[in-house]
Amino acid sequence: MFLVPRLRTLPAFLLSLFAVVLLAGPVSAQGHEDAQDVVHEEELDALHHSADGFYLDFTPGPKVQLPRIFVVRGEDGGLGFKFFGSTTAAVESGEFVAGAAHGEDPEAHGAPDDHGEAASTESAEAHADPLEAGIVPAHGEIVADLSFTRHTIFMMLAALMLLIIFLPLGAKYRKGIGRTSAPKGRLQNAMEALVIYVREEIAKPTMGDKYAKYMPYLLSAFFFILFGNLLGLFPFGATMTSNIAVTAVLAGFTFVVTQFAGTKDYWGHIFNPPGVPFLVKFIMVPIEFLGIFTKPFALAIRLFANMTAGHLVILSLIGLIFSFGQIFGDAVGWGTSLAAVPMTVFVYCLELLIAFIQAYVFTILSALFIGMAAAEHEHHGHDDHHDQTAHEKAVQVSSGMSTDGNGQIYHEPEKTVGTEAVLALAPA
């Protein structure tokens, strides 16, 4: 009964839930050790937990296997779809055998009885867990593995939540609530605040007048990443944004939008940089051309690395409990948890902040790249050095410079994640 009032405040609820899980984790693991006394079972592999997998992990509950979908080229050379309800079903059908997938070393997820011989897959296959080691077709080869993974599920869950939240909101606005009247309800107010934030703090400063055209992309990216980040903070959740595949696709979208937004001036700056001596152009053009690709690449890596790192820190802190417990005994393990759990809660709160910051950073950088590409300006004369164009301003802003309105350039302090956090937290 006393939980009911607590449920009303979502953050408090989340934290308490997380704390419960955190506290329950070590207890169950400790109990596990007493029962089985197997050291390997105790190991908490942070990297493995951050990685993707073909199952939903409800430890200490069951693992729920996800369906496997393959495009397979048979031995006769024909393409075919293969669908199985689970990895186990695929192996049991006899069409697939456990083994290394796509050139991955079978040792990668090494069971203790691995022989360490990369070539002798047959011996490894017999023992390896197909869920961890991957599966290969008994005959023919996999052309494309379209199987659902944990991150796929959470990616779709994030998308589904976006649809569930924003489609009714859109209908509400269409009906006139929030159009001619004030927004109604907490959800609409909260989401509207975020939407306005994206428009006022992200789109308008970076794109100027052209912002409206790119709002749908920026909003979709912002909320998709935000929801993906937040879902990873739930118990049994996984962070889809800590997967390079997801971030790469998102960065790819930014790349495509940027190229389509590109004006004549944008391409002109890349392939014929103005105001540059002829010979220097031979150096500048390849650099500018590479820049087209390095920007989204950096986007993908930044999001992936940030989201992975946070979870690795949390898992490592929890792992400390087990490491100390293993080395110095149970009592020390319990003692360590006294320090490790508060630290984990702190990092968890930090993660909550980072979930917002990284969604913000990805979106504002995307907006900046698109805005730079979409900027139009007059051609450079000999005497218009002081007349700064939107493009030049955007370039300067992106490189930490700014102008004071009279065309005078001054340096802004370099923005780091720390200042980003401060900026994000600062009241607008």
Added chain:
Amino acid sequence: MTLLVASSLLSPHFGLIFWTLIVFAILLFVLGKYAWGPMVGALDEREKTIEESLTRAESALEEARKMQEDNEAARRDAERQAQSILRDARDASDQLRTEEVEKTKAQLAQMQEQARADIEREKTQALTALRSEVASLAIGAAGKILDENLDDDRQRKLVDSFLDDLPQN
């Protein structure tokens, strides 16, 4: 082993790329059409409405202030006018009264003068009439005296008593 697991973190799974591509493209389309479009449109419209109504309110306020100023000025003007009219009226009435008094005084004086003149004239007339009467009486008396041959003393006494009998004026 750690290194190899880490490499699995960095090797993208094709299926995930495929599904993310599809899901995000759908998301972009559906949300763009049915959520972001109406939302951003509504926000723009609302902002425009608010801005417009603010501008309208401001202009209305300005108008009201101007109207109030006009009213105030008109009121002050009317007051001034009323005061001046009042003053004029008071002045006029004062003047009128003074004039009236002067006129009355003049009239009175005139009437007095006239009365005095009348009296004077009447008196002169009366005296003249009296003298002529006295003369004729004297002549009559003289005739009678002459008839009776009175002596000198008697004559004198007679005339004197006659003169004494005459009224002084």
